Amino acid sequence: MTSHDAPADPRIAPVAPGLVIRRETADDHRQVREVQARAFGGDERIPGLVGALRVADAALAPLSFVAVVDGRVVGHVLLSAARLDAPRRIVDVLTLSPLGVVPEFQGQGIGTRLVAHALEAADRAGVPLVFLEGSPGYYGTRGFEGAGAVGFRSPSLRIPEAAFQVARLSAHEPWMTGTFVYSDIFWAFDCVGLRSPEE
Numbered sequence: 001m002t003s004h005d006a007p008a009d010p011r012i013a014p015v016a017p018g019l020v021i022r023r024e025t026a027d028d029h030r031q032v033r034e035v036q037a038r039a040f041g042g043d044e045r046i047p048g049l050v051g052a053l054r055v056a057d058a059a060l061a062p063l064s065f066v067a068v069v070d071g072r073v074v075g076h077v078l079l080s081a082a083r084l085d086a087p088r089r090i091v092d093v094l095t096l097s098p099l100g101v102v103p104e105f106q107g108q109g110i111g112t113r114l115v116a117h118a119l120e121a122a123d124r125a126g127v128p129l130v131f132l133e134g135s136p137g138y139y140g141t142r143g144f145e146g147a148g149a150v151g152f153r154s155p156s157l158r159i160p161e162a163a164f165q166v167a168r169l170s171a172h173e174p175w176m177t178g179t180f181v182y183s184d185i186f187w188a189f190d191c192v193g194l195r196s197p198e199e
Helices: 026-039 045-056 110-124 184-188
Strands: 021-022 063-069 072-085 092-103 129-133 164-168 180-181
Touching: 021 110, 026 045, 026 063, 026 072, 026 164, 045 072, 045 092, 045 184, 063 110, 072 110, 072 129, 092 110, 092 180, 110 129
Parallel strands: 092 129
Antiparallel strands: 021 063, 063 072, 072 092, 072 180, 129 164
16 A cells, blocks of 8 residues: 555656655654645545554564655654465565655655565564565565566455565575465455545
8 A cells, every 4th residue: 555656667756855754753643644644635544554563463573664855754654463364374564655745745666665664673673575465666676576477366356466575585485385264354454455436
């Protein structure tokens, strides 16, 4: 889940001057809520999803990072626990969602920096895979590839095939294929796949 479609080539937009990417702290929660609400056009499900994922009992602790410019939180990314139902055994993995940047700071490379920071942190933690739903034009240049093409099954028929993506990290092994499974929280907040507009 991404709040914007930035240019496919991260070299097009200069990174915002003075940008700092760091771990989220409890003092950031109010600003992160505002970032996600604004980035997703006021959709209150997204800040609610973030709040619930922060405190969920899960096999992997969430990794949450903020982008700060001049002391203001202008972007946020969250990695949270999910599972891969592989033939050999269940594998603990992460999902990247949501990624949000406030509208006036979009197109400045902040989302790119947040994604890179998040993937580096996941790799250092020994997580083998990070999944997401998002634009292949955006994420395809930021470490992700089509998940279906490399042996993974989507958790929902409502996720467009091109949007179902994965980053294979250092700890990934060839046997780690199978079905990606979101945590219950994503289902409870109805944040999986696309819903058809009501007639």
